[in-house]
């Protein structure tokens with residue numbers, strides 16, 4: 001139970017504003033579940049997502065340990081902390097220097113080695129777009145030039161809220177498809193994304209479960 005509360009591995013399928021494609025929720029509602037975790041005493045948040053590969057050295061099925069993210073909506077007015085003037089959960093104008101905990105990333109690499117998954121694991125930058133449509137070839141090329149290795153529609157808002165209130169974070173992106181960089185390539189296909197996710201779910205689960213077993217009990221965030 002202690003481990004369960006201290007280390008929740010979550011996929012925000014139901015609660016993330018970016019996963020509820022029919023009717024996006026306003027940003028404070030992304031923050032709410034994370035704040036509930038905080039009040040429950042959660043110290044570590046694991047986020048996972050399906051993402052399109054932008055880095056040409058990646059292949060479908062790779063698992064990317066998220067080192068940092070770029071939130072396209074967050075760069076404008078859709079920052080998930082917008083409107084939080086109550087400092088109960090964190091300061092009003094926070095710096096968020098290390099969103100993805102370096103100690104947890106190191107732990108991940110040692111577990112990856114033990115599980116023999118090195119050949120399919122990468123470490124890189126996730127860019128979050130608003131969705132729900134997939135992006136154009138020109139946008140994919142732009143996102144790659146910005147320095148992103150993978151593109152997805154979730155995780156960044158939850159991670160920002162978690163770091164703001166002092167929860168340390170670990171993130172994984174599963175490369176479910178390669179973003180088309182030329183107009184004559186087939187467009188992103190949701191069925192392909194679901195299929196890759198199904199095929200690779202077991203390895204992602206193994207990695208997450210092994211990491212959770214080895215987590216330190218106290219919140220010694222590397223930042």
Ligand SMILES: O=P(O)(O)O[C@H]1O[C@H](CO)[C@@H](O)[C@H]1O
Nearest residue numbers: 019049050152153154190193
């Ligand atoms: O981020 P998760 O919830 O894994 O979902 C990912 O998969 C969907 C695309 O198929 C997009 O919503 C993308 O963000």
Ligand code: HPA
Nearest residue numbers: 050051052151152153188
């Ligand atoms: O290309 C993509 N864009 C956004 N989200 C995604 N999730 C899987 N692939 C993609």
